[in-house]
Amino acid sequence: MSTHARHRDTEDVEAYGARLGMEFSDAVVLFHEAIGSLMGLSAADHKALGIIRREGPMAAGELAQRTALTAGAVTGLVDRLEEAGLVRRTRDPVDRRRQVIEARASAPPEVRRAFEGLQRAMAGVTAQFADEELGVIDRWVRETTRVMRQQAAAIAQG
Known part of the structure; x- marks a missing residue:
């Protein structure tokens, strides 16, 4: 048994x-902070761009x-992304009062290479598990994602 596994006793x-x-x-935040730094962005800016x-x-x-x-934080975030040439603000074609944020450029080559490396490594990890195990992992990730989104929204609402 892995030293990181749960010890029921x-x-x-x-x-x-x-702990898990x-x-x-x-690990995820630090990876995205490293990716963001390749683009001169914070992890939050990089994830919003994603x-x-x-x-x-x-x-x-x-x-x-x-x-x-x-709203204020998003304005600053979009300003930084726009200044970096990664997004642009346009007018909504249906409601001209509304601005829409759209991605402009694709990721820089060094960022694409980093993600290609991650994808290869994760394919190796995924190959270690049986389909039934992947189903459990999928369920855990989806439920964890749902909970994290709910908790972030609750914090934002005060």
Whole structure:
């Protein structure tokens, strides 16, 4: 058994979940901080850019909801992304009063290489698990993601 596995006699489910979640979160945040630094961005700026790229053009209010950031924080974030040439603000074709944020440039080559390396490494990790195990992992990640989003929204709402 791995030294990182839960020891049923000495660690309760809550402590195990907290420890596992913190270790995973630390690794993810530090990875994205490193990626962001390649682009001159913070991890939060980089992740917001990823949301815009994946989900397509959106209003600042939508980005605020997705990131659980305040409107003021999103304005500063979009200003930084726009200054870096990564997004642009355009007018909504339906409601000209509304501004839409859209991604401009693709990721720089060094960022693409970093993600390609991560994808190869994660393919190796994934290959170690049976389909049934991957189903459990998928369920854990989806539930953890849902909880994290709920908790971030609750914090943002005060």
